[in-house]
Amino acid sequence: MKIDRLLAITILLINKEKVTAKELADNFEVSRRTIYRDVETLNKAGIPIVTTKGVDGGISILENYKMDKNIFKVEELETIIKALEGVRKILPDSDLENTLEKLKGFNTDLEDKEETFIIDYSPWGNDEELTEKVNLIKKAIKNNYLIEFSYLSNKNQRTSRKVEPLTIILKGHSWYIYGYCRLREDFRVFRISRIRDLTINKEKFIRKKGTPQECLDSNNITDKVKLVLKVDKEYIERSYEYFPRESFEILEGGSAIIRTEIWENEWLYDFLLGLGEYIEVIEPMRIRDIIKVKLEKILKKYF
DNA sequence: AGAGCTATTGCAACTGAAGC
DNA sequence: GCTTCAGTTGCAATAGCTCT
Secondary structure: OHHHHHHHHHHHHHHOOOEOHHHHHHHHOOOHHHHHHHHHHHHHOOOOEEEEOOOOOEEEEOHHHHHHHOOOOHHHHHHHHHHHHHHHHHOOOHHHHHHHHHHHHHOHHHOOOOOOOOOOOOOOOOOHHHHHHHHHHHHHHHHOEEEEEEEEOOOOOEEEEEEEEEEEEEEOOEEEEEEEEOOOOEEEEEEHHHEEEEEEEEEEOOOOOOOHHHHHHHOOOOOEEEEEEEEOHHHHHHHOOOOOHHHEEEOOOOOEEEEEEEEOOHHHHHHHHHOHHHEEEEEOHHHHHHHHHHHHHHHHHHO
């Protein structure tokens, strides 16, 4: 409650020039005395809040601090709100709901404005199964409960896992669970869409300290590979969606060569196959061969 | 259940700035 | 100088939570 209010007061002061203790007290439904105590707490925490007595007085934040820190300007607040709204679709949560309402309360600009941009992390269509899984994992994380599930690896192998869940992660277009895997006796990241038969085991665990980012990075296995692709003329525009413009070299006939570096893994092969008939792997030959073998297997299924 | 802690509230007395 | 407005501070009381 108090932390919420302190954060909210800071955001409000950054976005407003001056506000009286009475206004703050009314806004947060607390007494003026409480607001003064909050101001004192914020000052102790190093946030330079200044107060002016008398007529036209009030509470404000040092202008230099606004400039230096450059945090939570109205536009940034709008981005945060949009991002939280996007997450809410897949991760309904009452705390999140409250935070959103409070943030929206400060950003009055947002109310009567047309949607300038939308951030939506939810999959196309209603993925109730994903939402259900995420909620179950969230409950387990909150209560330090062990979870059990069957997991399909990159190499298409299914294993039964007992995991101490620590964090839910959104990376790229996918949701992941980071935790300590008792089978592998180490920290692991699991893609939620590959999890089946998820159940909460009421066995409690003591949280171990791990770094999700390290795990996500090492998940890219092997080294980056230098990839050269040839893309047909009619597909160039669409390819800008996947590769930076500077990696394109337009050839005389209108087609293009793309030179890029990318992590090599199963995902890359599937991605290249997904680009279909318009893109051809030129280098390295090894990847070209892998794609060829995969295509032959596909062909066998159809002919 | 009771102690201890923290957050909050209400009240009162005070200080300082600005306007008349 | 008086008045008004708004910040400042201290104190007692209350409520809710946690720990023993």
